[in-house]
Amino acid sequence: MTKTWFEQLMHLKSPTGEEKLMASWLKETLKTIADDVFEDVLGNVYAVKNPRREMSEVKETIMLSAHMDEPSFTVIDIDDGGFLRIEGIGDWHAVNLIGARLLFARTQTIGVVGVEPHVELADVAFRHLFVDIAAKNRKDAEQRIAVGDLATVHGAVETMTSDVFVGPVLSNRISCAVLLEVLQKANNQSKMVAVFTVQKQVGSRGARVASYRVNSDLAVVIDVTKAGDTPHAERPSLALGQGPAIKMLDATMVVAPTVRDRLIDCANKAGVTYQREVSPATTSDANALFVSRGGIPTGGVSIVTRQASFFSNMVHVADMKKAVTLLTTLVE
Amino acid sequence: MDGKEFLMRLSEVPGGSGDERNVGKFLIEHTKNLVDSATVDAIGNVVLFRQGTGQINGPKVMIAAHMDEITLMVQKIDQGGFLRVVQVGGFDPRTLLGQEVVVHGQTGNYVGVIGAKPPHLSTPEERKKTVPLQDLFVDVAMPETMVQACIQVGDRITIRRTCMPLLNERLAGKAMDNRASVTALMVCLQELQGKHTQADVYAVGTVQEEIGSKGAQTAAFAIMPDVAIAVDVCHGETPGVASDLVQEIGGGPVLSFGPNIHPKIFTRLKEIAKQHGIAVQVEVTQGATWTDADPMQIVQAGIATGLISIALRYMHTSVETLSYDDVHQVGKLLARFIESLDHAFVEGLTCYLNN
Numbered sequence: 147m148t149k150t151w152f153e154q155l156m157h158l159k160s161p162t163g164e165e166k167l168m169a170s171w172l173k174e175t176l177k178t179i180a181d182d183v184f185e186d187v188l189g190n191v192y193a194v195k196n197p198r199r200e201m202s203e204v205k206e207t208i209m210l211s212a213h214m215d216e217p218s219f220t221v222i223d224i225d226d227g228g229f230l231r232i233e234g235i236g237d238w239h240a241v242n243l244i245g246a247r248l249l250f251a252r253t254q255t256i257g258v259v260g261v262e263p264h265v266e267l268a269d270v271a272f273r274h275l276f277v278d279i280a281a282k283n284r285k286d287a288e289q290r291i292a293v294g295d296l297a298t299v300h301g302a303v304e305t306m307t308s309d310v311f312v313g314p315v316l317s318n319r320i321s322c323a324v325l326l327e328v329l330q331k332a333n334n335q336s337k338m339v340a341v342f343t344v345q346k347q348v349g350s351r352g353a354r355v356a357s358y359r360v361n362s363d364l365a366v367v368i369d370v371t372k373a374g375d376t377p378h379a380e381r382p383s384l385a386l387g388q389g390p391a392i393k394m395l396d397a398t399m400v401v402a403p404t405v406r407d408r409l410i411d412c413a414n415k416a417g418v419t420y421q422r423e424v425s426p427a428t429t430s431d432a433n434a435l436f437v438s439r440g441g442i443p444t445g446g447v448s449i450v451t452r453q454a455s456f457f458s459n460m461v462h463v464a465d466m467k468k469a470v471t472l473l474t475t476l477v478e
Numbered sequence: 479m480d481g482k483e484f485l486m487r488l489s490e491v492p493g494g495s496g497d498e499r500n501v502g503k504f505l506i507e508h509t510k511n512l513v514d515s516a517t518v519d520a521i522g523n524v525v526l527f528r529q530g531t532g533q534i535n536g537p538k539v540m541i542a543a544h545m546d547e548i549t550l551m552v553q554k555i556d557q558g559g560f561l562r563v564v565q566v567g568g569f570d571p572r573t574l575l576g577q578e579v580v581v582h583g584q585t586g587n588y589v590g591v592i593g594a595k596p597p598h599l600s601t602p603e604e605r606k607k608t609v610p611l612q613d614l615f616v617d618v619a620m621p622e623t624m625v626q627a628c629i630q631v632g633d634r635i636t637i638r639r640t641c642m643p644l645l646n647e648r649l650a651g652k653a654m655d656n657r658a659s660v661t662a663l664m665v666c667l668q669e670l671q672g673k674h675t676q677a678d679v680y681a682v683g684t685v686q687e688e689i690g691s692k693g694a695q696t697a698a699f700a701i702m703p704d705v706a707i708a709v710d711v712c713h714g715e716t717p718g719v720a721s722d723l724v725q726e727i728g729g730g731p732v733l734s735f736g737p738n739i740h741p742k743i744f745t746r747l748k749e750i751a752k753q754h755g756i757a758v759q760v761e762v763t764q765g766a767t768w769t770d771a772d773p774m775q776i777v778q779a780g781i782a783t784g785l786i787s788i789a790l791r792y793m794h795t796s797v798e799t800l801s802y803d804d805v806h807q808v809g810k811l812l813a814r815f816i817e818s819l820d821h822a823f824v825e826g827l828t829c830y831l832n833n
Contacts, residue, residue, distance in 0.1 A: 363520075381554050381562055381612075382631075394632030395551055400496030400566055400689060402522065406632070422631040424553045426564045433690070441521035441696030 151330075152311070152323035152466070156303040160318055161218030161296035162235045162347040164251050165189055168214045168322070172342055179330045180340070186359065190352045191342040197334050207337040208477055209362035209442075210328060211353060212321035213346035213369065213431055217456070219248060219297045221277075228281030230257065230291060233272055236347035237429070241270040242456055248277060249300035255279055255290045256300060301457055309387065309463050316459040317370040318346075320449050320466065324368050327470045334477040343431060350398075350434035357438035364405070364443050365435040366473065370459075371396070371428045371448035384421050384450045387462040389413075390469035391423035393446030398433035405445040409476065416475040418468045423448050447472060479508055481668075481809065482802045485661040486643070489651045492580060492636035494549030495566050495686045498522050501545040505660060505683050512667040513681070523697040524683035526663070528670065536676035537824040540703035540781075541666065541812055542694050542770045543659035544687030544710070547652065548794055550616075550635040552581070559625035561590070561616035563635060567688030571611045573795040578638040579616055583629050589638060590618035637796045646728070647802045654798035656687065658788050658805045659709035665809025670816065677705075677819040687770055694770030698777040704824045705743060707784045707815070708771035709808060712761060714789035714800065725789040728801040730757035731808045734785035738767055738775055742827055743784035750814045756807050761787065782827040786811065 154175075160168040172191045176183045180193035191214070197204055217236025224230055232248075234240070246259045257277040265274045277297075281287035303313030322342055329340045339360045343352035357365060371393075375385035384391055392409045393401050413420040423446070436444040447469050452460040479487075493501035502524040506516045513526045524545065530536030548567030556562050561581065565571075574592050581588045593616075594609040616635060618625060641651035663681045670679070680701050685693030687710075698706055713719070714727040725732045731751070735744050751758045766772050767785055775783040786808055790800040 383554050395496075395564065395566065399692075400494075400551075400686070403497050403499075424551055424564055424632055426553075433692070436521070437692050437695055439696065440700030441519060441523070441693070443520050 151326045152319065155319045155323050156313065158319065159249055159251060159298045160214050160216055161251050161298050162215040162345055164296045165214040165344045167251070169342070175326070186355065188352050188355055189344040190356045193329055193340040195329055195332065195334055195338045195340070197337060201337070204337050206363035207339060207360065209339045209341060209357065209360045209365040209435070210325055210473060211341040211343050211356065211365065211367050211431055211435060212325040213318050213343045213352070214322060215344055215346055216298055216315045216318045217347050221291055221293050221295045224284055224287050224291060224293065226284050228279070228283045228287035230277040230279065230287065232275065232277055232297070240272045240275055241267055243275060244270070246457060247300040248297040250291060250295050250297045252295050253290050257297070299456055306460065310460055311463070312458050312460045314457045314459065316451065316461055320370055320451070320461055321368040324449065324466050324469050324473070328473045328477070331470065332474045332477045336477055338477045346431055350431045353431035353434035354438065357435040357442055361439055362442060366409070366476065367430050367432045367435060367444065367446045368469070369430045369446065369448055370451045371423050371425050373450045373452045376452060382423065382425050384423065386450055386452055386460060387464055388421050388450070389419035390465055390472055391421040391448040391450055393423045393432065393448055395424045395426065396428045396430050396432065396446070397426055398430055399436055399444070401445045402443060405443050409445050409447065409472065412475040413472050416471045418472050420472065421450065481661050481665045481806055484508060484664055485658060485802065485805060486641040486649060486651070488657040488660060489641045489653045490639070492582065493545055493547055494634050494636060495546040495689045497634055498545045498685045502683060505545065509664055509667055512671060519697065519700065521693060521696060522685040523693045525697065526667065526681040528667065528679040528681070530676050530678045531674045532676040536678050537705065537819050537821055538680065538701065538703040539677045539816055539819055540680040540682055540698060540701050540706045541663055542682045542684050542697065542706065542708050542774065543663050544656045544685070544693065544770055545660055545683040546686055546688050547636070547655070548688050550579070552629060552631050552633045552635065554631065555625055555629065556615065557622065559618065559620055559622035561618065561629065563611070563614065563616060565611060568794055570794050571614070572608045574611070574614055575609055577796055579635050580638045581616065581618055581629055582634045582636065584633070586628065588618045588628060590616045593617050639796045644799070648727070648799060649802055650797045650799040652796045652798065654790055654800055655711045655793055658711060658790065658800055659808070661805050662709050662788070662808040662812065665806055666812035666816070669810055669813030673817060675817050675819070677816050679816055684770055691770050691773045695773035695777060698774040698781060702778060703781060704827070705819065706774045706781045707743070707786060707812065708769045708774060709786050710769040711790040711793065711800070712787035713793060714791040716791050725759045725761060727789045727791065728803055729759050729789065730804060731811050732759045732761050732787040732789055734761050734763050734767055734771070734787060736763035736767070737765065738763065738772060739784055740782040740827060743782055746818065746823065747784060747786065747811065747815055750818055751811055754810070754814050756811050
């Protein structure tokens with residue numbers, strides 16, 4: 147069950163550039179469900195699942211990818227009082243972080259984000275933020291934190307209803323859970339390469355090299371996209387619980403009609419309700435997969451999440467399950 | 479078909495970034511007799527291949543012109559059946575209001591118009607401002623239920639515009655950026671008919687230039703030519719624009735020069751033009767050219783790259799205006815340049831700075 151994979155994954159915090167906690171858990175787990183598991187020099191984790199027949203009969207290789215990393219922070223300074231200064235990695239608005247708890251990956255230290263007084267809320271930038279780790283002074287802070295340490299937003303993932311989860315920055319874990327289940331379930335007729343990529347937040351660097359390595363006939367990126375079903379929300383009008391969103395366009399690329407129609411056919415064949423994603427503000431690894439080598443036909447399947455803030459992403463289990471069904475149909 | 483007619487017809491073919499199929503089909507149909515093979519690659523680039531006629535394998539030259547035009551895409555079907563849109567590529571939203579469009583549905587095409595609130599019903603402040611894209615809508619004159627049945631989120635919308643011949647060989651229409659350059663490729667292939675060239679020629683109609691020069695990058699990777707020339711449009715003189723930012727319309731091919739351009743390709747183009755009495759203009763670009771030339775230069779271990787442009791006014795509107803003479807001269811210059819290519823020239827390209 148997706149829910150189970152997600153529940154296993156949801157505690158694995160994975161800042162961009164230090165995805166090793168997630169990566170090592172994945173490598174261990176994948177051994178039981180894939181034919182070949184390996185890691186590359188950037189830290190991407192690959193799981194190959196060959197069809198149960200002669201490889202010479204296999205007509206195509208399909209790559210499915212999900213990013214392991216989540217938007218994060220790095221420590222740039224520790225002051226005499228033991229307070230930390232940070233910079234964001236990924237798409238952050240500093241003002242949204244006031245009051246957040248951060249978890250520093252290396253030492254599992256928890257910190258609270260404060261803001262200097264006398265700054266108008268609209269003007270808050272990272273230079274106005276500090277992180278309080280309850281240190282007595284610089285020396286005390288340095289016992290636990292070093293400049294360059296990476297952190298993510300800390301917070302529990304909780305069940306709101308039997309169908310809906312909420313938690314901080316879930317994009318990577320939702321996508322990885324879907325990919326894991328496809329890998330486990332699929333009785334694939336094509337060669338399937340699942341790639342758990344690193345460094346999406348800093349320019350899809352993992353996806354870029356993964357696509358070069360796999361050189362697939364088709365690549366499909368699994369990620370999240372923003373819902374527009376809340377009061378006075380801006381377009382697009384995607385809704386929570388209405389099924390996976392088949393990518394038409396995002397900030398990085400336009401999906402070719404042949405690719406998107408193939409995904410739509412799979413959804414129809416599997417009897418899965420789907421939505422159509424036209425999200426010019428949403429980023430993904432899609433373009434990085436697409437422009438590799440001589441061009442890799444690329445599409446995307448997105449999980450619609452409500453993103454009231456970074457701390458509270460809501461996701462509907464049915465959307466994840468339907469995405470699994472759709473993708474399983476694709477590789478079968 | 480002669481080049482001018484080809485361009486007029488081709489400009490009217492709908493083909494947005496990511497869905498260039500119709501443009502590719504048109505291009506292949508009208509050039510397949512001029513080349514040894516015409517193929518479409520995995521992402522839609524059209525590769526027209528002409529084998530060199532030398533005893534040994536000739537140098538490889540790729541000439542690239544993007545086939546895609548800027549378009550809109552349906553983002554939402556609003557109450558009343560009005561379509562809300564996003565853009566694929568950079569329209570000037572100021573020019574969208576009042577346009578006729580075609581919505582390309584799954585089972586059929588629907589004509590419509592782009593509307594907004596009329597001036598009579600707008601506040602004085604609103605009247606001073608341009609209507610932003612998010613407030614524009616497409617009216618396809620169907621009741622909402624019918625729109626819901628015929629049109630879907632993700633459907634493409636193109637500008638509906640017949641190419642208009644003006645005086646002095648000038649043409650005005652949509653998508654002259656960059657069908658003019660695609661036409662120059664066709665003219666080049668016509669010019670090479672019956673001529674001996676050492677070089678193997680790959681004339682490529684590339685995809686998705688308007689959203690980041692993607693097709694050119696991947697096509698160049700697959701072909702890995704010794705020399706690559708991008709053909710695109712640049713800004714023509716326009717009232718109110720300083721003369722150093724624009725080129726003369728009807729003044730001939732525009733040769734780019736700058737760090738992203740191989741100096742020896744630039745020089746060779748200039749020399750060839752002079753030899754054959756083709757008037758050229760020079761455009762200096764300090765950095766990125768924002769054309770297919772940019773990614774092609776840094777594919778794999780690097781490609782010696784040049785850029786030829788056609789001056790055009792009112793870029794990214796539905797009345798892009800240029801001189802057909804310039805298009806034809808670019809085609810001729812490309813052909814003469816290709817005829818001049820040999821192994822000695824290609825070997826000399828590695829001495830980048832020894833010019």
